[in-house]
Amino acid sequence: xxxxxxxxxxxxxxxxxxxxxxxxxxxxxxxxxxxxxxxxxxxxxxxxxxxxxxxxxxxxxxxxxxxxxxxxxxxxxxxxxxxxxxxxxxxxxxxxxxxxxxxxxxxxxxxxxxxxxxxxxxxxxxxxxxxxxxxxxxxxxxxxxxxxxxxxxxxxxxxxxxxxxxxxxxxxxxxxxxxxxxxxxxxxxxxxxxxxxxxxxxxxxxxxxxxxxxxxxxxxxxxxxxxxxxxxxxxxxxxxxxxxxxxxxxxxxxxxxxxxxxxxxxxxxxxxxxxxxxxxxxxxxxxxxxxxxxx
Amino acid sequence: xxxxxxxxxxxxxxxxxxxxxxxxxxxxxxxxxxxxxxxxxxxxxxxxxxxxxxxxxxxxxxxxxxxxxxxxxxxxxxxxxxxxxxxxxxxxxxxxxxxxxxxxxxxxxxxxxxxxxxxxxxxxxxxxxxxxxxxxxxxxxxxxxxxxxxxxxxxxxxxxxxxxxxxxxxxxxxxxxxxxxxxxxxxxxxxxxxxxxxxxxxxxxxxxxxxxxxxxxxxxxxxxxx
Ligand SMILES: Nc1ncnc2c1ncn2[C@@H]1O[C@H](COP(=O)(O)OP(=O)(O)OP(=O)(O)O)[C@@H](O)[C@H]1O
Ligand SMILES: [Mg+2]
Numbered sequence: 001x002x003x004x005x006x007x008x009x010x011x012x013x014x015x016x017x018x019x020x021x022x023x024x025x026x027x028x029x030x031x032x033x034x035x036x037x038x039x040x041x042x043x044x045x046x047x048x049x050x051x052x053x054x055x056x057x058x059x060x061x062x063x064x065x066x067x068x069x070x071x072x073x074x075x076x077x078x079x080x081x082x083x084x085x086x087x088x089x090x091x092x093x094x095x096x097x098x099x100x101x102x103x104x105x106x107x108x109x110x111x112x113x114x115x116x117x118x119x120x121x122x123x124x125x126x127x128x129x130x131x132x133x134x135x136x137x138x139x140x141x142x143x144x145x146x147x148x149x150x151x152x153x154x155x156x157x158x159x160x161x162x163x164x165x166x167x168x169x170x171x172x173x174x175x176x177x178x179x180x181x182x183x184x185x186x187x188x189x190x191x192x193x194x195x196x197x198x199x200x201x202x203x204x205x206x207x208x209x210x211x212x213x214x215x216x217x218x219x220x221x222x223x224x225x226x227x228x229x230x231x232x233x234x235x236x237x238x239x240x241x242x243x244x245x246x247x248x249x250x251x252x253x254x255x256x257x258x259x260x261x262x263x264x265x266x267x268x269x270x271x272x273x274x275x276x277x278x279x280x281x282x283x284x285x286x287x288x289x290x291x292x293x294x295x
Numbered sequence: 296x297x298x299x300x301x302x303x304x305x306x307x308x309x310x311x312x313x314x315x316x317x318x319x320x321x322x323x324x325x326x327x328x329x330x331x332x333x334x335x336x337x338x339x340x341x342x343x344x345x346x347x348x349x350x351x352x353x354x355x356x357x358x359x360x361x362x363x364x365x366x367x368x369x370x371x372x373x374x375x376x377x378x379x380x381x382x383x384x385x386x387x388x389x390x391x392x393x394x395x396x397x398x399x400x401x402x403x404x405x406x407x408x409x410x411x412x413x414x415x416x417x418x419x420x421x422x423x424x425x426x427x428x429x430x431x432x433x434x435x436x437x438x439x440x441x442x443x444x445x446x447x448x449x450x451x452x453x454x455x456x457x458x459x460x461x462x463x464x465x466x467x468x469x470x471x472x473x474x475x476x477x478x479x480x481x482x483x484x485x486x487x488x489x490x491x492x493x494x495x496x497x498x499x500x501x502x503x504x505x506x507x508x509x510x511x512x513x514x515x516x517x518x519x520x521x
Contacts, residue, residue: 007400203384206346207445208374209401210367 011217012224022193023225029189030229030275033182038237038271040178044171046258051164053256060126060134062141063149073122076146080124085137088127094120121148131160183278190222190282194290201290211291218287219280226279230272238268296322296453296484297343302352304338312338313508325479327495328488329519330505336488337381340455344376345369374402377446381457383438385430392426395445402449416444419474435462443471447478454478456487460494468494492519
């Protein structure tokens, strides 16, 4: 068998030369479907990222009891920061808070007339790791000594949470669906290249070729088509994504697009390897079908 | 070497082609298969290399009933049977050399051996000059000779020739027959389907005549007609 490897490679390459148009079409089809697949993958990853960054901006506000001293507040801050899931605790003193409030509303309201003195308590702004744990953390903090009240936008959290779930599930479903469509398209494209040589396969078998012998060149060819399709889809997607990122960074700077090179490299790798695997599987399935039909 | 026992064949479309054929051919024999067009000659040959399976009966080649052969074993059967196809069956996008070489390549023969044997076979059929031509560039007779070269290139113990002279002029036909005769004397069983009366008459070999799917004559040292 191994003495034939050279021959198989030669055969596979020669079929490109002879069926150049067919191969070109096949590579084009694989490229287009992989680009679509890659776009979806990036879209889903980015949606996840955007939602993640929005939800990381949500925080808790914990108001302490009004007569708490600054020292006790410092101790409390330490205690708060030790709660699991809490990533950051900012202290806002009541004077600071009052000043801010006055700056914001002092012009419209005659504050001094309505309120005598500073009515605000010291406040902690607390960031948690993920929005899911917000209610839990909030409850825990509200049960602590010296804490008067804990506030967070509960409804908004719920919405963000269900949005995250929807993107996760929908994204996964879409990726599966698109993968499947890509598989079908690639397999069928390769099948056309195999069917074009059905007579050849029949003749090869008549002069004593085993199924394995017939299959190898086609599988090698499928792999090569897959690699070429995968590589060109990688190039197309990389250049267009880089261009998109550059544009959006200027036009919509607040939209956090994924630019992590390692994550992107992974996506591109999936496309190239996916293309290769699809080419191989497509060739294998198609040749096996033709061989089976001929008994 | 070849034995048919009560072989009948109907094609899936319902056409009955062979009826209860029994035939025994020894190792050293050279047999002409004659009969009018549509008599069932090609079908009979196809049963031997398992391109078709009989509807009933046994087809024994070299002690093996090929009708019941596992499909994974069929390639090895076919490597032992050289076939000159009535319609050549050359691979269209390969040169004559590559076509002939293919029959050796499937056996995993080393490249140097392939080259030597292919050259020999092409020389034998007088096609050395056309070794690098593609089938579409060949005349009918040249295709036929390329096909013969492929059939004999790995010295199979059995050679089936389906009208191998159908497209040849009398002189070349005669050369080819001499070649088949030589191959037969090298201990190869030869079975040749033909419409060529003068060759059958001159060779004086065993003649099996088929009409409408039945053997109507089986004569040692026979002629084309009774
Ligand atoms: N694959 C097939 N399916 C259905 N019928 C077939 C098939 N091959 C051959 N036949 C029919 O079987 C009969 C015998 O055909 P076959 O090719 O064996 O004849 P033949 O003796 O070789 O004729 P010729 O001398 O013209 O080559 C014919 O009637 C033909 O139409
Ligand atoms: Mg015939």
